[in-house]
Amino acid sequence: MICIQNLSFSYPDQEPVLKNIDLNIAEGDYIAVIGPNGSGKTTLIKHLNALLLPSAGEVLVDGLSTSNPKNLPEIRRRVGMIFQNPDNQIVGMSVEEDVAFGPGNLGLPPKEVRKRVDEALEKVGLTNYKSRPPYTLSGGQKQLLAIAGVLAMDSRYIVLDEPTASLDPQSNYKVLNLLKKLNYEGIGIIHVTHNMDDLIIANRLLVMDQGKLITDGPAADILSQVESLKAIGLTPPKVTELMYCLNQRGAAVATNICTVEEAVEEINSLLIKLQNPVDHNRRETEHV
Amino acid sequence: MYNPGYYLDRQSPVHKLDPRTKIITVIALSISIMQLDHTGLLIIALLLLTCSQAAHIPVVSWLKTLQPILPFFLFLFLIYIFTTPGDPLITIGPINISDQGIYMGFTQVFRFILLILTASILTMSTSSAEITMGLERLLHPVKIIGLSSQDIAMMVSLALRFVPTLIEEMNHIKEAQLSRNCNFNTRGIRGKIRNVTYLSLPLAVNLFRRCDELVNAMEARGYNKGPRTYMRDLAFAPIDFCIISIFVAGTGLCLIL
Numbered sequence A: 001m002i003c004i005q006n007l008s009f010s011y012p013d014q015e016p017v018l019k020n021i022d023l024n025i026a027e028g029d030y031i032a033v034i035g036p037n038g039s040g041k042t043t044l045i046k047h048l049n050a051l052l053l054p055s056a057g058e059v060l061v062d063g064l065s066t067s068n069p070k071n072l073p074e075i076r077r078r079v080g081m082i083f084q085n086p087d088n089q090i091v092g093m094s095v096e097e098d099v100a101f102g103p104g105n106l107g108l109p110p111k112e113v114r115k116r117v118d119e120a121l122e123k124v125g126l127t128n129y130k131s132r133p134p135y136t137l138s139g140g141q142k143q144l145l146a147i148a149g150v151l152a153m154d155s156r157y158i159v160l161d162e163p164t165a166s167l168d169p170q171s172n173y174k175v176l177n178l179l180k181k182l183n184y185e186g187i188g189i190i191h192v193t194h195n196m197d198d199l200i201i202a203n204r205l206l207v208m209d210q211g212k213l214i215t216d217g218p219a220a221d222i223l224s225q226v227e228s229l230k231a232i233g234l235t236p237p238k239v240t241e242l243m244y245c246l247n248q249r250g251a252a253v254a255t256n257i258c259t260v261e262e263a264v265e266e267i268n269s270l271l272i273k274l275q276n277p278v279d280h281n282r283r284e285t286e287h288v
Numbered sequence B: 001m002y003n004p005g006y007y008l009d010r011q012s013p014v015h016k017l018d019p020r021t022k023i024i025t026v027i028a029l030s031i032s033i034m035q036l037d038h039t040g041l042l043i044i045a046l047l048l049l050t051c052s053q054a055a056h057i058p059v060v061s062w063l064k065t066l067q068p069i070l071p072f073f074l075f076l077f078l079i080y081i082f083t084t085p086g087d088p089l090i091t092i093g094p095i096n097i098s099d100q101g102i103y104m105g106f107t108q109v110f111r112f113i114l115l116i117l118t119a120s121i122l123t124m125s126t127s128s129a130e131i132t133m134g135l136e137r138l139l140h141p142v143k144i145i146g147l148s149s150q151d152i153a154m155m156v157s158l159a160l161r162f163v164p165t166l167i168e169e170m171n172h173i174k175e176a177q178l179s180r181n182c183n184f185n186t187r188g189i190r191g192k193i194r195n196v197t198y199l200s201l202p203l204a205v206n207l208f209r210r211c212d213e214l215v216n217a218m219e220a221r222g223y224n225k226g227p228r229t230y231m232r233d234l235a236f237a238p239i240d241f242c243i244i245s246i247f248v249a250g251t252g253l254c255l256i257l
């Protein structure tokens, strides 16, 4: 459990960037964080592994306060972080050396490091690339490599800051699929994104605006509030907007829909209803 | 993208040596190279050729590591030709070119070529992790003057790691400037200087941003003062002791004679 209590933060000599944030993140959560540019998402997640320390309030990772320097190694082990630009987080000259960086920092014996590296590469599917220099990998593979680096540290939470921003749809799909699998295995995922289609697998959605956490709840419910999202400059997924517009025009469809499959289901059942109104009515009267 | 001097993943006897052995050998060879004259240098050249073959390094890719530094060799050669005093062979105005100058020019350039080739055998037969590990252990005594051998080793390995990234970035910037109609074929010293600023300023700015992110990423992955470990541990084998003794003794001889 990561507990954020009344967290405020400001960069030196500046207006506060985060204002009174309260948030609990459970180990098995899959949380998506959205918000307009400059709303403080990156600043918030940098608090989760003590890259930034609160100006006021407290962040506790499994009970360890990030403000206590003694807790740093353990917090960094528990909370893995992946940044937007994959190039700037690779330190090794080969794929396996890079994965070995984290466990090496933990001071594990060489045999254990070797074992963890092999397991992590296996999990993300990069075993065949292990002796390649990282710069020869594609953008998507570099992000998978970054995830392997975190897995090798046996992290309990993985925090990602727009990890798929520069990926093509197929690599994007691969990364999301892996995250879903890891979440299924019990790892907490905190995923900052601008891509609304990435949110669907999250079980919780946080919306940030001007340094405040303005909404926290199930993704589908929040996304269906199309007007309030647009008010802070965010666009809901196209499908959700479609259902919302239909609903506004008087069609009897649900609006908390984020995937094409759900929309097809919903529209289809509406069409069936419309095609056989008589049937439908008769059945209802028979029922009565 | 081709990278001269990049690690070649082979199963050669040289690859299997302890990295510390290879680093010590390179230092010993470098000292000898600076001491020796023509015959000695030729013997070293042959020795290096043997080593590169033992390391399964193709001669062509080995020699290609010299390519980026060719202009420097030319520069060095000219400096020696023009500045070494001696019996004038050719006189052009105030400039004398002497026998001794030409001899010095050739020997110095040859020395530098051999130094580079020595270093390339090391980098082509030793992965950066191994070089880092080796350096870290060898530099351990710097602790006495308050430095951390771990940090130094890490810096060296990061520098190596970022060479290809920077080359790539430089090409990106060049393309971006070209697409804004910046002309890189200007002649004359002023044009050249302007070109360098057009390339190096954005490169420097990007570099700082990159470092900032890299530091974050390294911290996030738990880099700190404590001792680090690697995928394998270092251990000297008898062959390592043999090689070190031979090369160190050889260098000793060069210094005495």
Ligand SMILES: Nc1ncnc2c1ncn2[C@@H]1O[C@H](COP(=O)(O)OP(=O)(O)OP(=O)(O)O)[C@@H](O)[C@H]1O
Pocket (backbone or CB within 6 Å): A011, A014, A017, A035, A036, A037, A038, A039, A040, A041, A042, A043, A044
């Ligand atoms: N190093 C810094 N020094 C000073 N101010 C900063 C620094 N980093 C960010 N800020 C400011 O803090 C605010 C929040 O920035 P942050 O990077 O957290 O936003 P974000 O939600 O991640 O935005 P984006 O969607 O663009 O990534 C911005 O107003 C920004 O200008």
Ligand SMILES: [Mg+2]
Pocket (backbone or CB within 6 Å): A041, A042, A043, A161
């Ligand atoms: Mg951000």
